[in-house]
Amino acid sequence: MNYKENANLKQIHHDEFIKLFEEQNSDFKWDIIQKKIFTMIRQIFEGASQELPPKGIAHNYQSRAMYAVDLMLDWKENYFGEKSIEPMLCEVNFMPDCTRACKYQPNFFNDVFNALFLDSWESTNVTKI
Known part of the structure; x- marks a missing residue:
């Protein structure tokens, strides 16, 4: 939430976030949401490396890179009224x-x-x- 200048940000450690998340959303376990997030991130990089450069990211055994992934969690409801929480990609940054x-x-x-x-x-x- 640091997209607004002078925004009042509440910084919490990930352990505290998980505890608060599960307290506020007792029907949803964080480990299931986290698994969806990790699957999404893996699919992003698998898709980005499908094509050769310059269209895709090249594989190189001598190279390493660090990326940051910004995402949001979105409430979804299916046809039967069952709710789920799904990760939504905002952006990916190289060398964050x-x-x-x-x-x-x-x-x-x-x-x-x-x-x-x-x-x-x-x-x-x-x-x-």
Whole structure:
């Protein structure tokens, strides 16, 4: 919600967010929503790498990149009145500003670099999707 200048932002840690989300939406479990988000992100990059450059993203064993994905959660209702929460993509950014990530996760870059360059996923806050 930082698209408005001088907006009053409430910054919360992801653990607190998950707890609040599940308290406010008791019919929906965060792990199911998160799985939908991860599936969407994976599909974005699979689609973006289907074509050769310059139309698509090229695969290169010697290269690494970091992206930020902005999304929103949308309430959907099917024909039978059953509700679901679906992720909606807002934008994807190459080499994003990581100031807030570092503020809330002091080991942010250590975790990211361990995953990207050392293929080390243990004891990190990085999830392989």
